[in-house]
Amino acid sequence: MTDITPHQDPSGEHGSTPARLGYSPVADIPHRPRATDTDPKAARRAERQVATMFLLSMLFVALFVVAYITIDPQAIVYIPVMGDVGASNVALGFTMGMAILLIGTGAIQWAKKLMPDVEVVQQRHDMASPKRATLEAEANYERGKEESGFARFPIIRRTLIGALVLFPIPLVLMLRDLWTPNEFTEGKSPEELLSTTMWTSGMRIISDGTYQGSYGEVDSGGEMAGDISTTGDNVSSRPVRPEDIPVGGLVAAIPLDLPEVEHEEGSFNARAKAAIILVRMEPDEIRSQQGDGWDYQGILAYSKICTHVGCPIALYEQRTHHLLCPCHQSTFDLADSGNVVFGPAARRMPQLPIGVDEEGYLVARSDFQEPVGPSFWERG
Amino acid sequence: MKFLAARRRSPLVASALLIGALAVVGGGYAALGNVQTAEATMAVGTETQVEKGKQLYLEGCSSCHGLEAQGTQTGPTLIGVGAASVHFQVATGRMPLAAPGAQAPSKENVYSEEDIAAMAAYVASLAPGPAIPTAEQLDYSDADIAFGGELFRINCAQCHQAAGQGGALTQGKYAPNLMQATPQEIYEAMLTGPQNMPIFADSQLPPGDKQAIIAYIRGLQDAPSAGGINLGRFGPVTEGVFLAVGVFTALIAGAVWIGIKSR
Numbered sequence: 001m002t003d004i005t006p007h008q009d010p011s012g013e014h015g016s017t018p019a020r021l022g023y024s025p026v027a028d029i030p031h032r033p034r035a036t037d038t039d040p041k042a043a044r045r046a047e048r049q050v051a052t053m054f055l056l057s058m059l060f061v062a063l064f065v066v067a068y069i070t071i072d073p074q075a076i077v078y079i080p081v082m083g084d085v086g087a088s089n090v091a092l093g094f095t096m097g098m099a100i101l102l103i104g105t106g107a108i109q110w111a112k113k114l115m116p117d118v119e120v121v122q123q124r125h126d127m128a129s130p131k132r133a134t135l136e137a138e139a140n141y142e143r144g145k146e147e148s149g150f151a152r153f154p155i156i157r158r159t160l161i162g163a164l165v166l167f168p169i170p171l172v173l174m175l176r177d178l179w180t181p182n183e184f185t186e187g188k189s190p191e192e193l194l195s196t197t198m199w200t201s202g203m204r205i206i207s208d209g210t211y212q213g214s215y216g217e218v219d220s221g222g223e224m225a226g227d228i229s230t231t232g233d234n235v236s237s238r239p240v241r242p243e244d245i246p247v248g249g250l251v252a253a254i255p256l257d258l259p260e261v262e263h264e265e266g267s268f269n270a271r272a273k274a275a276i277i278l279v280r281m282e283p284d285e286i287r288s289q290q291g292d293g294w295d296y297q298g299i300l301a302y303s304k305i306c307t308h309v310g311c312p313i314a315l316y317e318q319r320t321h322h323l324l325c326p327c328h329q330s331t332f333d334l335a336d337s338g339n340v341v342f343g344p345a346a347r348r349m350p351q352l353p354i355g356v357d358e359e360g361y362l363v364a365r366s367d368f369q370e371p372v373g374p375s376f377w378e379r380g
Numbered sequence: 381m382k383f384l385a386a387r388r389r390s391p392l393v394a395s396a397l398l399i400g401a402l403a404v405v406g407g408g409y410a411a412l413g414n415v416q417t418a419e420a421t422m423a424v425g426t427e428t429q430v431e432k433g434k435q436l437y438l439e440g441c442s443s444c445h446g447l448e449a450q451g452t453q454t455g456p457t458l459i460g461v462g463a464a465s466v467h468f469q470v471a472t473g474r475m476p477l478a479a480p481g482a483q484a485p486s487k488e489n490v491y492s493e494e495d496i497a498a499m500a501a502y503v504a505s506l507a508p509g510p511a512i513p514t515a516e517q518l519d520y521s522d523a524d525i526a527f528g529g530e531l532f533r534i535n536c537a538q539c540h541q542a543a544g545q546g547g548a549l550t551q552g553k554y555a556p557n558l559m560q561a562t563p564q565e566i567y568e569a570m571l572t573g574p575q576n577m578p579i580f581a582d583s584q585l586p587p588g589d590k591q592a593i594i595a596y597i598r599g600l601q602d603a604p605s606a607g608g609i610n611l612g613r614f615g616p617v618t619e620g621v622f623l624a625v626g627v628f629t630a631l632i633a634g635a636v637w638i639g640i641k642s643r
Contacts, residue, residue, distance in 0.1 A: 034642050076604040086606035093608070112642040207584065208534050243583070250578030252534050279578070314538040317549060317576035324550050326538065331550055342550070 036113045046113035053106030060099040067091035191378040195371040197273040199352060199364040204256040205278065205301070209237035239361040240278065242296055248318040251278040252304065255364070273372050275304040276352055277314050278362070279334055281321060287336045291369065294353040296362065301352040302338050303372040306330055308345040310374045323349065346375060426501075433502025436495055440476050449506055454480070461572065462509020463500035468568035470496045474575075482552030483575060486560075510571040510581075518563045520591040520598065528596030531589055535580060543613035544600045549576060559601050563594045 035042040067088070077087040128134075150157055181187045188196070237259070245251055253276050283298040294300070302323070304312050311327040321335035330343030338349035350372050353365040371379060438447065444455030451457030458466075469475035473487035491499070500512060533542060539555035541547045546557035553576055558566070567590055573579035585593070611618045 032641075032643075036642075076606070082605075082609045084604035085608050086604070089607055108638050112638075117641070209531065241583075244581070245584060246579045246581045248573045248579040249581060249584060250535075251584055312538075314535075315549060315555075316578050317553065318573055318578045319576045320550070322550055326547070329550075 031119060034113065034117065037117075043114065046109065050106045050110045050114070053102045053109065057099045057102035057106070060095045060102065064092060064095035064099065067095055191376075193269070194373070194376050194378075196367055197372060198255050198257060198270050199274060199367045201364065201366050202357060203364045204239045204357065205253045205276070205354065205362045205364065206237050206239050206256050206258075208252040208254045208275070241360055242299055242356060242362060245278060245280045245299055247280050247282055247298065249278075249280050250314065250316050250318070252276075252314055253278050253301070272305065272310075272312075275312060276301050277304050277316065277323075278354075279316055279318070279321075281318075281335060285321065285335055290337050290348070290351040291353055294351055294365075296354050296356060299354065299362070300334060301354045301364070302332075302334055303350045303352070303368065305373045306345060307340075307347040307349060307372075307374060308343070429498045429501045430505045432495075433498035433500070433505075436491075436499050437502050440491075441499070444477065449503065458503050458506065460507040460509045461503060463504040463512045464510040464568040465572040465574065466500040466503045467496055467512050468565055468572060468574055470499065472565055483554060486556060510568075513564060513567045513571070517587050517590075518567055518594070520563060520595040523588070523591040523595035525592070525595045525599045528589075528592030528594070528599075531585065531593050532596050535585065536593065539577070541614070543615075544597055545613050558597050561597065561601075563598065566590075566594050566597055 036046050037043075071088045071091055073086070073088045075087040076084050077090070078084055079090065082090070145151065179190050181189050181192075237254075239256065240251060240253060254271070255274050258271060258274055278299055278301050280299045283295070286295060286298065286300070289295060289300070304314060306313050306325040306327065308325065308328055308330050311325055313323055313325045313332075315324040315326060316322075316334070317324070321333060322341065323332040323334055323338075325331070325343065325345070328344050330345035331341050332338045332345070332349045333341045334349070338351055340346070340348060347370075350368045350370045352368055354362055355365045357363045437445075437449070441455075441458075442449075444452060445458050446452045446455070449458040451459075469484075470491055471489055471493075473489040474484040476490075477484050478487065489496075503509075504511065532544075536544075539547055539549065540558055541555075544558035546555050548554050555577070561569075569577060570580040570585065570590055570593070571582070580590075582590075605613075611622055
């Protein structure tokens with residue numbers, strides 16, 4: 001519905017000023033010819049520039065192939081500003097980038113210098129259909145309504161409306177499965193799943209060493225390590241004893257049973273919910289706790305999951321006892337019940353009550369007493 | 381008793397009691413201090429080294445940490461911090477502190493190795509504490525770098541960033557960049573928990589684990605940037621900012637060039 005005409009075309013239909021040769025009715029300024037329009041030498045020069053860019057592009061493609069074949073992918077080269085970088089990456093990226101860049105710049109130079117640059121007027125017309133066509137469509141619709149008998153058979157009309165109203169009910173009803181217990185959620189509702197973790201009374205606390213916990217084979221010394229309950233010197237997942245943690249110490253820890261659920265359905269959720277940190281401070285530095293005597297000789301266990309949006313946190317400052325979340329700077333005071341002292345978190349960091357078993361290892365005394373992680377619908 | 385009751389309100393008695401109490405406290409404190417020094421001298425360092433360390437301590441450290449290293453309002457006590465802590469703080473230039481602030485920054489160290497060893501011996505003589513790691517403890521040649529990376533990500537990366545570039549903490553404090561840290565400094569930092577860093581004692585991370593972490597950090601320090609400018613190895617955020625700022629600017633410049641009328 002548009003047509004494009006050079007501005008020289010005398011058209012009285014649009015604009016009251018008749019277009020003049022060499023004058024742009026669009027920009028309302030005189031058309032200025034370029035050097036390449038008037039000077040054949042300049043035109044030749046522009047032609048050579050464009051051709052040179054295309055030729056250079058070919059050269060860079062050739063250099064790319066050479067670089068691909070000759071440069072060792074492992075080779076490192078020093079380049080000022082960039083430092084020590086992979087020679088192959090830099091050469092391949094630079095040559096390929098230059099090859100495509102030169103095609104682009106050549107095309108633009110061509111269009112700017114040599115292709116016609118006269119201003120044009122794009123004429124736009126009314127977008128509506130002709131009156132005759134709209135009247136015909138209207139008549140068709142009315143005839144269809146009449147012929148279908150939608151107005152004539154009220155019982156059909158009403159039952160159809162009823163059927164269409166009821167149809168969404170199954171779709172809505174199925175949403176119920178989102179919050180009812182079933183076999184896939186181990187008979188727990190989502191609220192229960194979010195409110196409980198795998199910590200139970202007497203569950204031993206082991207330090208988090210995923211490498212060991214998951215595979216239990218390799219250790220730092222290259223020796224074979226036994227399972228986590230019979231630890232050697234170089235195994236990082238091991239039950240924690242209170243005397244292992246000095247005042248000011250920090251241990252990232254998980255429940256003893258966690259490595260066993262590692263490969264099961266939903267284990268990532270279990271793992272995420274169960275992660276804790278153990279910190280130790282002088283008992284008289286603890287100003288308050290979430291429950292009476294939930295520490296063990298100054299060792300406190302807190303969830304590792306931020307109550308804001310669930311980032312794992314272990315940025316513990318041993319002097320201030322602050323725990324800082326790197327995502328949104330929520331700060332919790334672990335010496336004061338894990339209360340929020342700064343940032344967007346709305347809830348304190350849940351504390352895990354701990355004690356020791358008869359063999360002297362740290363254990364949980366129960367599950368968390370409040371849900372770990374971010375708030376959810378049912379918590380209000 | 382009658383004699384005492386009759387004279388207890390006399391001003392002379394108050395003075396006498398005060399003098400007596402001062403004498404007991406002062407004398408007892410001095411005696412206790414002497415006993416501590418005498419005991420530990422036998423255990424750690426030669427006597428001359430401890431003596432020299434004490435002189436250096438009194439000159440450079442005592443204004444904040446107190447004449448007996450007991451700590452003052454401006455500096456914590458050094459009793460029990462151990463030789464490792466002294467070596468870390470002084471060798472990295474964190475101590476002596478240039479000015480009070482949120483954090484003691486690393487700067488040029490003004491002491492010789494001998495002086496540091498003397499001060500470390502003096503502080504170690506006050507009370508037992510983490511010792512400077514031995515060459516055997518620092519030998520990370522057999523350590524597994526991948527395992528060290530795993531441990532680093534669990535225990536260190538939260539503050540020092542996954543590639544050891546450091547990061548911000550609360551109220552002006554920060555976890556320093558590890559790219560210049562020596563194996564000894566890394567080991568000592570884990571042992572002693574300088575400033576707000578938690579302690580990772582050998583009972584939590586055994587020497588083997590510490591060696592693996594050191595091997596990983598050394599690997600990061602030596603690793604060239606195979607892909608080009610590493611932009612501080614901060615990952616997708618800085619790379620995204622670089623793209624958004626640098627590349628969009630270039631695109632806008634290109635668009636402007638395309639739009640300029642040629643002459």
